[in-house]
Amino acid sequence: MRNAYLSALYDLAKKDSRILALISDNGTIVYDKYRADLADQFLNCGISEANMISVAAGLASCGKIPFTYTITNFLIYRAYEQIRNDACLQKMNVKFVGIGCGFAYSNLGPTHHATEDIALMRVLPNMTILSPCDPWEARKLTVAAAEIDGPVFLRLATGGTPKIYDEGYGFKVGQGVTILDGEDVTIIATGGIVFEVLKAVEELKKKGISARVINLHTIKPIDKEIILKAAQETRTILIVEEHSIVGGLGSAVSEILQEEGKVLIRFKRMGLNNAFPQGYGSHDDMKEMNGLSKGHICQAVETLLKEKEDVFNTSHT
Amino acid sequence: MDIKELEQKAVELRKMIFKTICNGGGGHCPASFSIVEILVVLYFKILNIDPRNPKDPERDRFVLSKGHAGVALYSALARKGFIEEKHMSTYGKKGTILGGHPDMHKIPGVEASTGALGHGFPFAIGMALAAKMDKKDYRVFALLGDGECQEGSVWEAALFAPQHKLDNFTAIIDYNKYQAMDRLETIIGLEPFADKWRAFGWAVKEVEGNNIEELLSVFESLPVEKGKPSLILAHTIKGKGVSYMIDEPIWHYRMPNAEELKVACNELGLEVKEGVVQ
Numbered sequence: 314m315r316n317a318y319l320s321a322l323y324d325l326a327k328k329d330s331r332i333l334a335l336i337s338d339n340g341t342i343v344y345d346k347y348r349a350d351l352a353d354q355f356l357n358c359g360i361s362e363a364n365m366i367s368v369a370a371g372l373a374s375c376g377k378i379p380f381t382y383t384i385t386n387f388l389i390y391r392a393y394e395q396i397r398n399d400a401c402l403q404k405m406n407v408k409f410v411g412i413g414c415g416f417a418y419s420n421l422g423p424t425h426h427a428t429e430d431i432a433l434m435r436v437l438p439n440m441t442i443l444s445p446c447d448p449w450e451a452r453k454l455t456v457a458a459a460e461i462d463g464p465v466f467l468r469l470a471t472g473g474t475p476k477i478y479d480e481g482y483g484f485k486v487g488q489g490v491t492i493l494d495g496e497d498v499t500i501i502a503t504g505g506i507v508f509e510v511l512k513a514v515e516e517l518k519k520k521g522i523s524a525r526v527i528n529l530h531t532i533k534p535i536d537k538e539i540i541l542k543a544a545q546e547t548r549t550i551l552i553v554e555e556h557s558i559v560g561g562l563g564s565a566v567s568e569i570l571q572e573e574g575k576v577l578i579r580f581k582r583m584g585l586n587n588a589f590p591q592g593y594g595s596h597d598d599m600k601e602m603n604g605l606s607k608g609h610i611c612q613a614v615e616t617l618l619k620e621k622e623d624v625f626n627t628s629h630t
Numbered sequence: 631m632d633i634k635e636l637e638q639k640a641v642e643l644r645k646m647i648f649k650t651i652c653n654g655g656g657g658h659c660p661a662s663f664s665i666v667e668i669l670v671v672l673y674f675k676i677l678n679i680d681p682r683n684p685k686d687p688e689r690d691r692f693v694l695s696k697g698h699a700g701v702a703l704y705s706a707l708a709r710k711g712f713i714e715e716k717h718m719s720t721y722g723k724k725g726t727i728l729g730g731h732p733d734m735h736k737i738p739g740v741e742a743s744t745g746a747l748g749h750g751f752p753f754a755i756g757m758a759l760a761a762k763m764d765k766k767d768y769r770v771f772a773l774l775g776d777g778e779c780q781e782g783s784v785w786e787a788a789l790f791a792p793q794h795k796l797d798n799f800t801a802i803i804d805y806n807k808y809q810a811m812d813r814l815e816t817i818i819g820l821e822p823f824a825d826k827w828r829a830f831g832w833a834v835k836e837v838e839g840n841n842i843e844e845l846l847s848v849f850e851s852l853p854v855e856k857g858k859p860s861l862i863l864a865h866t867i868k869g870k871g872v873s874y875m876i877d878e879p880i881w882h883y884r885m886p887n888a889e890e891l892k893v894a895c896n897e898l899g900l901e902v903k904e905g906v907v908q
Contacts, residue, residue, distance in 0.1 A: 364786035371756020
């Protein structure tokens with residue numbers, strides 16, 4: 314996912330000298346080609362995230378399109394007021410590219426995990442949030458970010474994200490994607506965890522459960538239609554996100570359902586339950602330890618379907 | 631415009647600031663007063679700007695990083711012709727474009743929306759960097775408060791600008807020695823202040839910041855040193871213009887009562903009728 318971003322950025326910057334790569338001393342090797350070929354459009358701002366964002370906003374005010382990049386929690390948590398005031402409030406064309414979203418930097422521990430970032434970025438006016446689930450989408454969303462005139466948060470995992478799309482699809486910012494259609498339950502997810510959801514769905518299929526999988530690569534603005542349609546048609550929605558259940562994708566979807574939903578549904582958010590990520594190990598180990606493995610997803614679906622039966626049986630009698 | 635005329639401008643600006651703040655129901659008077667001469671010299675002598683073309687890509691940029699002195703900036707912009715003077719009487723009132731801190735989207739001539747300290751300075755440095763990248767001749771100026779220099783982001787930016795040899799950039803520090811609650815030295819002192827900046831790679835000049843002649847001679851010979859950003863450490867008097875506001879931190883954000891209003895108006899050469907500054 315990271316490499317897809319970098320190759321897209323390289324191509325964009327080659328064509329458009331306004332595009333700049335700003336990093337906070339975090340891009341050894343991966344930025345080598347970019348900085349060798351596009352030295353004038355590259356700036357290592359040092360380990361000074363707040364300064365990087367304010368400088369980027371100043372550059373944007375003079376017509377540049379800076380893509381600021383570092384590990385998500387340093388980018389967002391450290392420099393939050395800069396993002397809010399200098400970019401969002403002043404409508405500056407600055408891109409925020411966070412890597413290691415969720416607990417992709419599994420063994421580095423919670424100081425290097427970003428599991429509240431969607432919540433923080435979602436509340437900022439003028440912000441667009443893009444969250445690719447695989448390398449193909451990362452490339453598409455990078456290009457899309459450059460085309461949007463305003464602040465964009467691009468939420469990336471790290472290297473080695475598995476491919477979901479071989480050939481892509483008719484992609485549009487703000488439009489969710491139904492990866493698999495199904496009738497019993499809808500699972501809505503975003504980012505790298507979509508892959509885990511697809512693995513879970515394979516298991517569920519063996520048990521005769523038909524799950525719809527919706528990938529929301531744009532978290533803000535959110536695709537209301539696809540959510541409301543899923544509620545109407547499957548009556549059961551499970552949200553899976555590598556993020557706190559507070560304020561993230563699940564909160565965003567539930568806001569839509571509360572205000573605009575027309576049918577009674579069962580609904581559950583899966584993510585970190587008001588907790589920091591626990592443990593060390595591989596990314597898969599972390600999913601296992603933090604309740605986000607395919608097994609956990611399957612279990613959650615089965616529980617929901619059981620509840621759905623109970624609820625609807627009760628409501629019918 | 632000669633020195634006498636610039637000094638007259640400073641007198642007018644102080645009047646406008648005081649009138650605007652008092653009639654508008656509140657603001658930072660002393661912090662606005664201390665930067666009057668700096669603004670006068672910049673706006674009427676140094677900055678290459680045109681009120682008829684406020685978005686000219688080739689213009690010089692000035693960023694008021696200490697956004698709480700917004701009324702001083704509005705006054706300079708009004709006198710320069712960026713905004714009509716009639717706006718000044720709407721300050722702080724419903725429907726106005728002039729709030730307690732400047733808004734770049736509402737006020738022609740305002741380059742950045744400031745108010746949170748430690749933001750405008752690096753923002754302006756980004757502008758100066760863009761000029762270097764585009765090989766353009768415009769210059770960028772940022773005015774900081776001394777208390778503002780307690781923000782960590784100021785020192786991140788202080789490291790950054792010399793690294794990129796931004797000699798098209800000038801930072802001015804309104805070194806009036808006071809922050810909101812007390813003298814800096816009793817809270818978080820910054821001395822040796824000029825040496826700190828020198829050590830960070832800035833070309834530093836110290837001036838009497840309320841002296842037009844001194845300011846002019848420094849601003850007319852920028853950059854202080856080729857290849858380095860310039861830092862003008864302007865020793866100023868917080869509250870200059872109203873005697874009782876000097877050396878009294880309580881006036882940082884406070885409005886005079888009826889009696890105090892009379893005294894201030896008398897000192898500034900203003901009249902007051904039924905509690906309204908004329």
